[in-house]
Amino acid sequence: MYAVKRQMVMAAVGAMVMLVSSICFGSGIPDRITINSIQKYYDGVDFNHAAHINNLKDCGLCHHHTTGAQVSDPNCVRCHKNSGAQAVVSCKGCHSSTPFSPEELKRQKDQHPPIYHMDKVGLKGAYHLGCVGCHQKMGAPTGCEDCHKRNDSGNGIFHSGTYAPKTPGKAKSSHH
Amino acid sequence: MIDRRDFLKGCLACSVTAASISVVGKDAFAAGSFEGYPDAMGVLVDLTRCVGCRSCEAACNNEQKLPDPDLPFDDQSVFKEERRTTDKAYTVVNKYEIADKDTLFRKMQCNHCNEPACLTSCFVNAYTKTKEGAVIYNSKVCVGCRNCMIACPFNIPAYSYSSPTNPLIKKCIFCYDTRLKNGRPPACVEICPQQVMTFGHRSDLLAIGHERIKNDPAKYVNKVYGEKEVGGTSWMYLSSVDFDKVGLDNHMQNEPIISNVKDFLGMVPMVLSIWPALFTGIHLLATKNKGEHGDHDHEEGDQQ
Numbered sequence: 001m002y003a004v005k006r007q008m009v010m011a012a013v014g015a016m017v018m019l020v021s022s023i024c025f026g027s028g029i030p031d032r033i034t035i036n037s038i039q040k041y042y043d044g045v046d047f048n049h050a051a052h053i054n055n056l057k058d059c060g061l062c063h064h065h066t067t068g069a070q071v072s073d074p075n076c077v078r079c080h081k082n083s084g085a086q087a088v089v090s091c092k093g094c095h096s097s098t099p100f101s102p103e104e105l106k107r108q109k110d111q112h113p114p115i116y117h118m119d120k121v122g123l124k125g126a127y128h129l130g131c132v133g134c135h136q137k138m139g140a141p142t143g144c145e146d147c148h149k150r151n152d153s154g155n156g157i158f159h160s161g162t163y164a165p166k167t168p169g170k171a172k173s174s175h176h
Numbered sequence: 177m178i179d180r181r182d183f184l185k186g187c188l189a190c191s192v193t194a195a196s197i198s199v200v201g202k203d204a205f206a207a208g209s210f211e212g213y214p215d216a217m218g219v220l221v222d223l224t225r226c227v228g229c230r231s232c233e234a235a236c237n238n239e240q241k242l243p244d245p246d247l248p249f250d251d252q253s254v255f256k257e258e259r260r261t262t263d264k265a266y267t268v269v270n271k272y273e274i275a276d277k278d279t280l281f282r283k284m285q286c287n288h289c290n291e292p293a294c295l296t297s298c299f300v301n302a303y304t305k306t307k308e309g310a311v312i313y314n315s316k317v318c319v320g321c322r323n324c325m326i327a328c329p330f331n332i333p334a335y336s337y338s339s340p341t342n343p344l345i346k347k348c349i350f351c352y353d354t355r356l357k358n359g360r361p362p363a364c365v366e367i368c369p370q371q372v373m374t375f376g377h378r379s380d381l382l383a384i385g386h387e388r389i390k391n392d393p394a395k396y397v398n399k400v401y402g403e404k405e406v407g408g409t410s411w412m413y414l415s416s417v418d419f420d421k422v423g424l425d426n427h428m429q430n431e432p433i434i435s436n437v438k439d440f441l442g443m444v445p446m447v448l449s450i451w452p453a454l455f456t457g458i459h460l461l462a463t464k465n466k467g468e469h470g471d472h473d474h475e476e477g478d479q480q
Binding site for chain 1: 235
């Protein structure tokens with residue numbers, strides 16, 4: 001009797017969780033994603049995918065046409081009106097982490113047909129333009145360290161934190 | 177015998193012919209006909225993307241091994257005043273408050289002109305425009321005359337006033353030594369989180385720039401700054417507001433700066449070679465019969 005009751009409670013809890021983020025659990029969509037493939041001066045981002053799904057509902061806002069969502073950009077509609085869900089949906093699956101390497105510049109130039117995806121931003125640009133652009137509109141945090149903490153080599157290159165100039169403020173007088 | 181009036185007429189005709197020949201010759205090699213090296217690289221700067229994080233300044237300082245800054249690169253107080261490039265900072269970001277619009281930021285650095293005025297003005301030939309598009313300079317031959325600082329239409333070259341023994345010109349070199357000549361983008365482009373800067377072949381960037389304007393005409397001013405300015409530059413800009421409002425001269429001439437002086441300088445050899453002969457001839461003729469018999473009648477006859 002007690003065991004049955006416990007099972008019922010667990011089932012109810014399970015059902016509630018399913019309802020809250022049914023899309024995520026339904027098709028293996030990750031709830032949290034650690035974005036760290038290009039981290040250098042900042043730590044990786046612990047991205048709450050589920051919260052963004054629940055807030056935005058529309059996958060296409062970030063994933064363009066790749067999840068099979070309806071696209072509204074007239075330039076995309078020309079090919080991707082009914083192109084359906086793609087095998088690759090991750091940002092780094094399409095956006096290059098080295099968009100300006102000689103190989104990548106050549107690849108972009110040689111692609112067929114040559115008129116589409118010509119001006120595709122790199123991975124870092126895709127993350128920041130997508131995230132910061134939306135965060136500005138939504139009134140969400142937009143500071144660098146609101147999403148990722150700057151690490152030691154980052155402080156080094158920015159001459160900040162423990163690497164801060166010894167006599168700050170002296171700058172003003174040396175203006176020519 | 178040829179009289180003085182005919183001689184003068186002849187001289188005039190000769191000099192007009194000489195001048196027209198030299199004009200024709202100049203057209204063949206006219207400044208402005210050079211549209212940059214075919215494989216020259218460039219950078220398209222989209223001001224609508226910049227958030228003023230100053231990462232580019234930090235990356236430049238690190239890459240070019242410049243002296244430590246006076247303030248950390250994440251210090252936003254520097255935006256209180258408009259800064260220019262210095263011998264310690266080859267790129268600086270400035271903030272522009274636009275009425276009724278968002279705040280815009282613009283990074284300034286050498287624009288790497290197709291026909292650089294600094295190169296034209298340098299009498300020791302310290303400057304070179306490389307086939308990759310960079311305007312570099314040889315500091316070993318620089319004598320510190322600062323002509324390039326006056327010649328540059330964008331106020332870029334800076335001077336190491338603080339060095340008493342060996343003051344030199346300092347400016348952005350497109351990271352030529354460490355990156356560009358190996359096909360890699362400059363450090364500022366690579367670090368930029370917002371991909372404000374797009375690196376590529378200049379000709380491709382022009383196409384991309386015009387395409388962005390076409391796809392969103394409400395967002396952009398219909399102009400790629402640097403496409404034509406002073407004969408074209410390797411670094412070009414897209415903006416959502418008039419370029420004057422973000423510190424870029426919107427009325428810059430389309431002719432390279434060298435065109436302003438080329439006509440004049442082209443005349444110098446002609447003046448030096450023809451004028452002495454011409455005026456000696458005039459002088460000789462005018463004084464030919466002086467002293468032999470009354471010259472007064474002749475003078476009066478000419479003045480009719």
